Amino acid sequence: MKARRQLTIFAVAFLFAGKLFCQETPTSAPARPPSPVKNPWAFNLTTDGYIIPNGTDYVDPVFSADRSWLHLEARYNDENLRTGSLWVGYNFETGKKLVLDVTPMIGGVFGRTTGIAPGCEASLTYKKLELSVTNEYVFDTTHKSGNFYNTWPQITYSPINWLRLGLMAERTRAFQTSLDVQRGFLIGVSRTKWESTVYIFNAGFTDPTVVLELGLNF
Numbered sequence: 001m002k003a004r005r006q007l008t009i010f011a012v013a014f015l016f017a018g019k020l021f022c023q024e025t026p027t028s029a030p031a032r033p034p035s036p037v038k039n040p041w042a043f044n045l046t047t048d049g050y051i052i053p054n055g056t057d058y059v060d061p062v063f064s065a066d067r068s069w070l071h072l073e074a075r076y077n078d079e080n081l082r083t084g085s086l087w088v089g090y091n092f093e094t095g096k097k098l099v100l101d102v103t104p105m106i107g108g109v110f111g112r113t114t115g116i117a118p119g120c121e122a123s124l125t126y127k128k129l130e131l132s133v134t135n136e137y138v139f140d141t142t143h144k145s146g147n148f149y150n151t152w153p154q155i156t157y158s159p160i161n162w163l164r165l166g167l168m169a170e171r172t173r174a175f176q177t178s179l180d181v182q183r184g185f186l187i188g189v190s191r192t193k194w195e196s197t198v199y200i201f202n203a204g205f206t207d208p209t210v211v212l213e214l215g216l217n218f
Contacts, residue, residue: 042066046195046215052175053207056081060174066091071103079138079150080173083111087119099125107136113173115140115147128158148173154186164188168199178206193217 048060058081064073071089079085089105100122107117119136133153140146154168169183179202188197199211 040067043218044215045218046213049212050175051210051212053209055175058174071105073105073107077174078172079109079117079136079148080111080113081175083109083113085109085117089121097126099123101125105136109138113138113140113146113148114142119150129155130158131155156186156188162190164190164197170201175209177202177209182209184208188213 042065044062044064046062048062050058050060052058058077060075060077062073062075062078064071066072069091071087071091073087073089075085075087077083085107087105087107089103091101091103093099093101103121105119105121107119109115109117115138117136117138119134121132121134123130123132125131131153132155133151135149135151135153138146138148138150140148150172152168152170152172154166156164156166158164164186166186166188167184168186169181171181182201183205184199184201184203186197186199188195190196193216195213195215195217197213197215199213201209201211
């Protein structure tokens with residue numbers, strides 16, 4: 001009797017296991033929710049605070065928007081104080097190890113200075129070393145004597161991902177010193193979408209000008 005009971009229990013368990021084993025497995029995994037659409041635009045807001053010895057301190061904000069080849073940019077206090085500018089440009093890039101990025105642009109300048117300005121932003125990057133320049137020539141439409149060339153070349157080295165060290169120069173009408181071209185060094189740090197840089201101009205040549213920069217990519 002006891003053996004018959006054990007045999008019955010074994011048979012029921014065997015049939016139950018066989019039923020589970022023979023059940024059809026799903027032919028495909030459950031559908032995943034659609035991934036969010038990536039924003040085709042890339043935005044940047046960079047603000048420079050200029051601390052001028054024996055002069056007027058000011059803030060120079062620059063906003064840019066990029067989508068594929070299209071580059072749009074707006075500046076204030078860049079070509080001159082109390083002067084704005086709007087830009088449109090074309091992005092292109094070439095190279096793998098040695099990467100060249102170039103954006104030729106055309107801009108309209110309005111305010112204390114009024115005019116048209118062709119310009120270019122370019123960078124050449126190799127591993128941790130980068131050479132870049134932002135420049136433009138302002139054709140003043142009110143006075144020919146107001147024509148001016150602005151430039152900001154710099155070279156930087158990143159010993160670690162979040163740190164940049166470098167040398168730079170600047171020629172601008174927004175502020176003047178006894179030097180026609182300001183020159184100096186920079187220290188910058190970055191974290192995720194944020195960048196912060198300190199520029200020291202003219203140390204050892206005249207009273208130094210300090211620029212505090214904060215940038216956000218989004």
